[in-house]
Amino acid sequence: MIIDCHGHYTTAPPALEAWRKQQVASLSDPSSAPDPADLVISDQDLRDSVEANQLRLMDERGIDVTIFSPRASFMAHHVGTFETSAEWASICNELCYRVSQLYPERFVPAAMLPQSPGVDPATCIPELVRCVEEYGAVALNLNPDPSGGFWSSPPLTDRSWYPIYEKMVEYDIPAMIHVSTSVNPAFHTTGAHYLNADTTAFMQLVQGDLFADFPTLRFVIPHGGGAVPYHWGRFRGLAMALGKPPLEEHLLGNVFFDTCVYHQPGIDLLLDVIPTRNVLFASEMIGAVRDIDPGTGNYFDDTRRYIDHADLSADARTDVQERNARLVYPRLDALLAGQGR
Amino acid sequence: MIIDCHGHYTTAPPALEAWRKQQVASLSDPSSAPDPADLVISDQDLRDSVEANQLRLMDERGIDVTIFSPRASFMAHHVGTFETSAEWASICNELCYRVSQLYPERFVPAAMLPQSPGVDPATCIPELVRCVEEYGAVALNLNPDPSGGFWSSPPLTDRSWYPIYEKMVEYDIPAMIHVSTSVNPAFHTTGAHYLNADTTAFMQLVQGDLFADFPTLRFVIPHGGGAVPYHWGRFRGLAMALGKPPLEEHLLGNVFFDTCVYHQPGIDLLLDVIPTRNVLFASEMIGAVRDIDPGTGNYFDDTRRYIDHADLSADARTDVQERNARLVYPRLDALLAGQGR
Numbered sequence: 051m052i053i054d055c056h057g058h059y060t061t062a063p064p065a066l067e068a069w070r071k072q073q074v075a076s077l078s079d080p081s082s083a084p085d086p087a088d089l090v091i092s093d094q095d096l097r098d099s100v101e102a103n104q105l106r107l108m109d110e111r112g113i114d115v116t117i118f119s120p121r122a123s124f125m126a127h128h129v130g131t132f133e134t135s136a137e138w139a140s141i142c143n144e145l146c147y148r149v150s151q152l153y154p155e156r157f158v159p160a161a162m163l164p165q166s167p168g169v170d171p172a173t174c175i176p177e178l179v180r181c182v183e184e185y186g187a188v189a190l191n192l193n194p195d196p197s198g199g200f201w202s203s204p205p206l207t208d209r210s211w212y213p214i215y216e217k218m219v220e221y222d223i224p225a226m227i228h229v230s231t232s233v234n235p236a237f238h239t240t241g242a243h244y245l246n247a248d249t250t251a252f253m254q255l256v257q258g259d260l261f262a263d264f265p266t267l268r269f270v271i272p273h274g275g276g277a278v279p280y281h282w283g284r285f286r287g288l289a290m291a292l293g294k295p296p297l298e299e300h301l302l303g304n305v306f307f308d309t310c311v312y313h314q315p316g317i318d319l320l321l322d323v324i325p326t327r328n329v330l331f332a333s334e335m336i337g338a339v340r341d342i343d344p345g346t347g348n349y350f351d352d353t354r355r356y357i358d359h360a361d362l363s364a365d366a367r368t369d370v371q372e373r374n375a376r377l378v379y380p381r382l383d384a385l386l387a388g389q390g391r
Numbered sequence: 392m393i394i395d396c397h398g399h400y401t402t403a404p405p406a407l408e409a410w411r412k413q414q415v416a417s418l419s420d421p422s423s424a425p426d427p428a429d430l431v432i433s434d435q436d437l438r439d440s441v442e443a444n445q446l447r448l449m450d451e452r453g454i455d456v457t458i459f460s461p462r463a464s465f466m467a468h469h470v471g472t473f474e475t476s477a478e479w480a481s482i483c484n485e486l487c488y489r490v491s492q493l494y495p496e497r498f499v500p501a502a503m504l505p506q507s508p509g510v511d512p513a514t515c516i517p518e519l520v521r522c523v524e525e526y527g528a529v530a531l532n533l534n535p536d537p538s539g540g541f542w543s544s545p546p547l548t549d550r551s552w553y554p555i556y557e558k559m560v561e562y563d564i565p566a567m568i569h570v571s572t573s574v575n576p577a578f579h580t581t582g583a584h585y586l587n588a589d590t591t592a593f594m595q596l597v598q599g600d601l602f603a604d605f606p607t608l609r610f611v612i613p614h615g616g617g618a619v620p621y622h623w624g625r626f627r628g629l630a631m632a633l634g635k636p637p638l639e640e641h642l643l644g645n646v647f648f649d650t651c652v653y654h655q656p657g658i659d660l661l662l663d664v665i666p667t668r669n670v671l672f673a674s675e676m677i678g679a680v681r682d683i684d685p686g687t688g689n690y691f692d693d694t695r696r697y698i699d700h701a702d703l704s705a706d707a708r709t710d711v712q713e714r715n716a717r718l719v720y721p722r723l724d725a726l727l728a729g730q731g732r
Binding site: 194195199200201203204205234235236237238240241242245246249250253254256257273274276277279280281282283284285286287288290291311312313315316318319322323338339340341343345350351 | 535536540541542544545546575576577578579581582583586587590591594595597598614615617618620621622623624625626627628629631632652653654656657659660663664679680681682684686691692
C-alpha cells in the first residue's frame, strides 16, 4: 500500500472560491457577509473535482490513500479576524470530510485550524475537536506564521502553542507544519515562504526542548524539510554549538519529513541523510508544481518515481511508502485496519 | 590556487565590539556617542586576530586567498539610522582593508554597505565607491532584508535597488546576497534566517527579469544557495509555471552558489545539480559552525575536504576552486595577475 501523507483539496469546485471572495469582501462591508448555508456544493461536484484530478493521478501513480486537507494557500489565516478563519476553516474541513466519505478507502481528512494572527492558538481547539471526533481527522495542519509572511508569532516552542500540543497528545495525532499564502512581497508563496517555514520550524525545534515536555508529540515537516536535509551538517553543528544532544536523539523521535522534493537528486539526498524511519511518502499533488519535467518526460510532482528509483531496499521502501505513515498517524492505521487493510 | 570567496572578519579584536556597543547604547543617549577615532586597533592586534584563526585554518586547509568582508551577523543594519550604519560600515570596511594590506596575498576585501531599513539603497553608493576605489574591494555584500528578519524591503528586482546594480556594473563587481542578524524571534540567525534569505533571493530572481536590465550583473548566493539546489526540480517547475525560460538561461549566466554546505552529501548534490561553472569554493570560516563533526573527525566547515572527495574531474575542481572566482570577481583576477599569480 502507498500512503500519500500530504494532499490538499486544491481543486475544490469554483463555488468555494466565490464564497470566500464574498466573505473577504464583506470584511469592509459586513452587510454583504455570505451565509455558510449559501454555499451549495453537491456530492457530484465533489466527485467531479477529485475524479478528474487527484483520484486520477493517484490511480495512475499507484497511490492508495491520501491524507487530505484544505488547500494550504487558501487557508490565508492573515485575512480578517478569528471569526473569519473559524467560518472558513469549518467550511473547508467539512468539504474534505465529505470527500473522505465519498471515497473512504482513498481520502482521509486532516484538519485546517482557524488560526488568526495575534490570537491565542487555544481558540483553535473546538474546530480541532470537531474534526477529529466528527470527521475522523487523523492529523492537523499547523501554521507557524498565521500573519502570512510577516512572522509575528512566537516560535513553535513557545508555551502559547501548548494547548494545541496537549490536544494532539490526547488524540495521538501529528501536525504537519504548513504555512499559507505569503502576502509579504519578499516571499513567493510556494518558492520561498513554504520552504523557509520548513527550515524555520525545524531550527526552532533545534533551539528548544519541546519534546522534553511532550515526548509523544509528532510533527511532519513538508517539502522534504525545506533546506534541512541539504544542510544537515550545518544543523548538526548548530545543535552542538547550542549544547543540544545529537539531532537523532534531540528531534528525530518526533520530527518527520515528507518526500515532496521534485527531482531525483533531492530525494536521493533526503534518503541518504535522514533515517528511513523519519521519511514519509508524499507528493502534495495537485500542488505548487504541476508541469511535466522536460528533462524526464514525467510530472515534477510524481514523487513515486523518485522513490522507485532511489537506492532503497524493498523493506525500506515499504517503510517510506506505508509503515512510517501508519506509525506517525495511528488513527490512519486504525482506520485502515478497520477496512481490513 | 584555492580561492575562498566567502570569509568574514568574525574574529576582530574585542575593542571593535566594545565600540559598537557604545554606539548602540548612544542611540538613546546621543551625548555618549563614541568617536570613531576612539577605536584604536593596532596592526599587531589585527595580525593576532587572523593569524590565530582564519590564516591558521587557511594554511591548514590549503586555502590561498580569502575574499574578506565584515562579520555578517554584526552588520545589524536594523540598528539605528542610516548614519549609524554609515559610521559602522566605514569602520568595519577599513579594518578588512587593513587586514588585506597586512596580508596582500591572502585577504582581499569585500565591502559591507551602510544599509538601513526603509532608506533608499542609493545612499550606500558613497561607501561602496570608497571601498572599491580606495580599498580595492572586489565585491560587496548586499542585504536583502536590512530590517533583521521582518522583510520589509521590496524584492531585489525592485527598481529601488537599481542604483547599486548600476554601480556594480560600472565597476564590474559581484554582490554576495547576505543578510545579517535576525532580531525576529521566529528566525535563528544562522540556522534559519541565512538559509531563508538565500532561498528567498533566488526565488525573487526567478520571478523577475532583472538580468534583462543588467545582463552583466552577478550575484553569489551563499550557503550553497539555501534550499535551492535541493529543490532544483521545484524551482525549474515554478519557472515554467511563471512562463520564464529554463533556469540555466534565465539566471545561471548571472547567479552563482558558494560551497558553504557542511557535509559531503550536500556538496555532492550541489555539484550534481548545479553546473560546475556556477559553483564557487567557500567555507565561511570562521563562521556559524565551528565544531568538529564527530562523525568524520574533521571540522564541519572544512569544505575543502568535501570538494576533494566530490566526484569532479581535476579540471572541474580547478573551476570550482579558482577559475570561477576569477571570472565572477574580475577585480580579484586582476589583483592576482598583478601579483604574478
